[in-house]
Ligand SMILES: Nc1ncnc2c1ncn2[C@@H]1O[C@H](COP(=O)(O)OP(=O)(O)OP(=O)(O)O)[C@@H](O)[C@H]1O
């Protein structure tokens with residue numbers, strides 16, 4: 001598979017802030033790639049450098065085999081971008097916006113109208129952008145990014161303002177586009193989203209890429225114990241001590257949470273105690289990876 | 301090309317739906333034309349109103365009224381009694397009272413209005429002289445033939461139309477272009493467009509075509525209003541040469557607007573800068589009063605403003621009735637200004653905040 005993006009030692013500074021600080025990224029063609037990181041980590045800055053609207057202070061960058069800087073209209077034809085902040089033409093309806101963007105790429109109206117349908121905005125086609133809700137505007141912005149069938153798509157927090165239904169719909173749409181062989185790079189603060197969509201993710205903080213890998217591999221690397229969550233009423237206080245292989249026990253409302261590195265052993269013991277009704281087993285998640293890497297404290 | 305077209309359609313649609321822009325670029329200047337045009341219309345040649353008393357009308361006047369052309373100069377105001385006739389003169393309803401006693405014609409007028417009284421006296425004297433001449437039976441020694449010659453002094457509508465139109469075109473060009481650039485930049489639309497394959501030339505090109513269209517609409521409206529008989533502008537000879545001058549002027553103002561749009565950081569500052577350029581330029585460039593009648597320092601200063609060349613060029617063909625080549629110098633100057641300032645505007649252009 002060809003390389004869609006390769007970026008080495010990319011850096012961008014704003015005064016004293018090292019927004020991107022020696023980032024390395026390789027994205028294969030057809031890959032679904034996620035960039036995770038707390039607010040201010042430098043995700044948007046990195047994406048905008050790859051998109052070609054920011055000039056890096058240093059670094060070797062190649063996007064679809066070309067340099068994104070200086071502006072290269074031929075490259076831009078093959079790339080679709082949804083910026084974190086949407087921007088539209090004043091006083092135009094959703095349909096008119098999309099048709100305008102489509103025509104900039106030489107794409108016809110029929111395709112534009114179909115794209116409106118794809119993001120579920122057909123009933124808002126004649127509404128002016130100023131009157132769209134935040135999530136509707138975001139969907140329109142995504143539609144504008146996809147209208148010309150780009151080979152490579154950059155999406156900066158595409159699901160940030162979407163309701164759960166619209167989020168799932170967008171996931172389906174993005175998976176479909178990805179299956180067609182298009183490369184997608186997205187940033188998100190939703191770990192479940194990254195886990196469910198991305199082939200690989202990069203975790204970023206303070207301008208640096210801390211780790212890159214498939215979500216499953218990153219979770220495995222973390223080597224976290226598993227948690228078995230049992231209904232408290234089924235496991236009276238003393239019985240819990242008799243379960244073998246349990247490292248720690250914690251009460252959590254109606255549940256008891258057992259942490260173990262030998263789940264098979266623990267579960268068969270729980271079965272013996274008749275405590276398996278409604279049992280939940282929680283493996284490590286990407287969220288654990290994220291928190292582990294970027295620090296447990298919430299940082300704005 | 302498709303980039304230019306799609307941006308043009310988007311801009312045009314946005315402009316059409318922008319009520320305040322429509323008001324300020326189209327109706328506001330037109331309103332000025334209507335108001336000033338009506339104010340400075342000047343009185344149509346007023347008739348002399350002569351009061352006479354009932355049936356006791358002076359026979360001399362009676363005969364004169366039947367002569368062709370007389371009714372265009374004189375209106376007869378009839379009163380029942382001498383007193384009421386005098387009152388009408390005193391009230392200004394009539395300019396003079398004419399009575400005849402045998403061969404004596406008496407004219408009474410009010411001192412309040414010297415001009416109309418003079419006119420009334422003149423008319424009556426003329427009638428009397430003509431009657432004397434006719435009574436002598438001799439053919440007239442001297443005759444008068446009339447021909448109207450071109451009036452060197454401009455009628456108000458003749459300088460108001462090009463002047464106010466020039467001002468309207470300067471405002472919409474400068475405000476329009478600067479607003480497009482600043483709003484698109486501050487709203488992030490320029491950076492979004494930067495991610496599309498559209499060329500910078502298409503963005504500028506679309507704005508230029510839009511402005512030329514708006515200017516043509518403004519001009520059509522202005523000329524339509526100015527030529528209705530009430531305002532009385534007559535399109536003569538090479539009036540159509542005002543169109544290329546006007547288009548060249550639009551380009552020059554667009555360049556100024558684009559320059560402001562490149563420098564200004566916010567919409568407010570862009571508006572303030574545009575206002576700072578447009579208002580003095582309109583006053584000193586001869587939009588509101590003719591430069592011919594202005595002090596000489598102003599005629600010199602006016603040369604610094606592109607609007608002067610637009611106003612003078614349009615005035616030559618819309619007001620002074622000059623031939624098509626009269627506007628060529630103005631046209632060339634405007635095009636030169638457009639090229640120089642346009643190149644500068646491209647240099648200061650920024651995609652990002
Ligand atoms: N135009 C700018 N001028 C100055 N500093 C900037 C600019 N853009 C971003 N920064 C700084 O660079 C850092 C990285 O910002 P960036 O927008 O890339 O973060 P992010 O990871 O996208 O955050 P978020 O999750 O909130 O979108 C931040 O500290 C931010 O304050």
Ligand SMILES: [Mg+2]
Pocket residue numbers: 043044045084156
């Ligand atoms: Mg961001």
